[in-house]
Amino acid sequence: MSRTIWDEGHEPGGRVVALAVALALTVAVIDSLLAGRVEVLFDVCFVLICTGVALLVHPRDFFFVGVLPPLLMLGIFGLFALSSRSGIGAAHGDGFLQALISALGHHSIALFIGYALALACLVIRRNRLLRGTITRGSATSRPHPPARPQAYHPTSR
Template identity: 45%
Template sequence: MSTVQARPATLWEAGNRRAPAVLRLASALLVTAAVLDLLLSGRLGLFFDLVFVTLSVGLALAVRPSDFFPVGVFPPLAMFGVVLLLAISRPEAVARADDGAVQATVSGLSGHAIGLALGYAACLGLLAVRRQWVATHPR
């Protein structure tokens, strides 16, 4: 008589958190990273980009499969939101001090384009791998 043992969840199927909770936490962590970066260097810099990429990967792995869409659109909107808030309140943190809000937003986004591209590509890539895995390995 053979007993069937339940296999442990793989990295691709382990995410089981709801999107709203995960996105609220990610937003809070991203704003916290921006504030810490401003306190440390006075500008939005590499620390923020590293946190952004890490959060993008974490989001893609933490969310349940039915909530892939909100996580898939979150990274660029989050980056835009943080840069826009800084462009309005402290343009010197993302651009030149005399730039207007629109120019500072564009400059800030272009200055963090590599972090944005890496984080977004990693997020979408991981979501695609997880989607494929869940489709071919039903539990």
């Protein structure tokens, strides 16, 4: 059986979360430098990052990626709201919370699409895992049958 993109995920959850944060923050900074604020470049890259980490993560760490997109966007825009409110399109007099909510509202479509694609990838990978086409340890072998319970034999002393 040939390996597919769904069979490839093998990275630990912590590593893919760190990768996603680094990539998203880098893209947000570059987009704000190029356009004056976070705009479409960030949105497109955010969707690609969410989908990519859903394909990279090891099956035992699906939860990390399942909750990542909204927390990632909230964290990125929270940093911008603290440091450079104009970088996320906030008005001059907006406070931290207003700037954060405005930024999340402006980028809600990217959040929705990125989250939906990440969850769809995880569901497809989970279903393939449950059908037995991939295993938790190896992407090409079938899962081993469960071990039979051993009969209890008290040891004589």
